[in-house]
Amino acid sequence: MNVVNTAQPDLRFTSEVQSKTAHFYEKVKNVIPEVEWPVFAPLIDRINTLKKQKNAVILGHNYMTPEIFHCVADMTGDSLALARSATKTTADIIVMAGVHFMAETAKLLNPSKKVLIPNIQAGCSLAESVTATDVRALKAQYPGVPVVTYVNTSADVKAESDICCTSGNAVEIVNGLGVSRVIMLPDEFLALNTAKLVKPEVITYKGRCIVHEQYTPSDILNMRETNPGVVVLAHPECSPEVVAVSDYSGSTAGMIDYVAKHRPAKVVLVTECSMSDNVAADFPDLEFVKPCNLCPFMKKIELSNILAALETEQTEVHIDPAIAGRARISVERMLNGWRPGQP
Ligand code: 13P
Ligand code: SF4
Secondary structure: EEOOOOOOOOOOOOHHHHHOOOHHHHHHOOOHHHHHHHHHHHHHHHHHHHHHHHEEEEEEEOOHHHHHOOOOEEEEEHHHHHHHHHHHHOOEEEEEEOOHHHHHHHHHHOOOOEEEEOOOOOOHHHOOOOOHHHHHHHHOOOOOOOEEEOOOOOOOHHOOOOEOOOOOOOOHHHHHHHOOEEEEEHHHHHHHHHHHHOEEEEEOOOOOOOOOOHHHHHHHHHHHHHHHOEEEEEEOOOOOOHHHHHOOOOOOOHHHHHHHHHHHEEEEEEEEHHHHHHHHHOOOOOEEEOHHHHHHHHHHOOHHHHHHHHHOOOOOOOOOOHHHHHHHHHHHHHHHHOOOOOO
């Protein structure tokens, strides 16, 4: 079959492209309709060729669409796994198939590498909810109380913080500080959910994720009524009330691990909707109930702008060195372990 993309004459679905990408289609065939493949396959083939030519690597968050997640990303995972992967790569160029704060984190950990974000508008409502000035005001209000900052923040905010955390390690980070009180920002729900599981008192902030705050306990009860026996896994950016009526709460990687370990016959991932497609591709024998709350920021990343990023080596992430030095400390403390009083 020869399907011609008239806008980009070199992106034709030739029989060569079809055979080179057949193994990818095999992987995603239960989540990508066959009719869409002739559009994706030439882009996938071109991206994978260019990656090799330029010694580039693509880091893909669990919320990427399946044609990105399964077909062009070299390393995938939650934001903690992507940060760890960023410390290990020997590539010259890192393309972040995720949102801007993830690209900034990769840059902090790889100051000499070229880190690209395919669409500069891939932001995050949590990252936008707090500024460095807000953090300074909180520190003035609670002198000496350590600030634990979710990685879903700008480098400016990280630079004002003592240590970072992700949804995958928040409990461990807060308990590991060995203090009686912490400030946790910006996600109010992550902080409230963490507070239930840790020893220190947690001072919260008012940030929210626009995707997860939409879920309500009655949504979960409806899912259970219409899907008897369904196992409900919720991200800790959901409200504590939603977490309370779920069977498990964990980071995106935590949810995948749960599915792999327990193999529930019917499961719902209460989070961004592409993730269910990505996990369903790996577990075709399980039934995924798919409520769909899209993250408009994550969805700014597409195969076409990943290709453009590789071709043009734009948009490069730069961080003011005066900020980067302090922000890097917060991220490295998270990755390496740290207690107040230590350097
Ligand atoms: P994870 O660290 O669990 O992947 O979460 C990142 C995120 O943006 C969730 O909305
Ligand atoms: Fe930010 Fe929420 Fe989108 Fe994650 S899902 S990137 S927290 S807006």
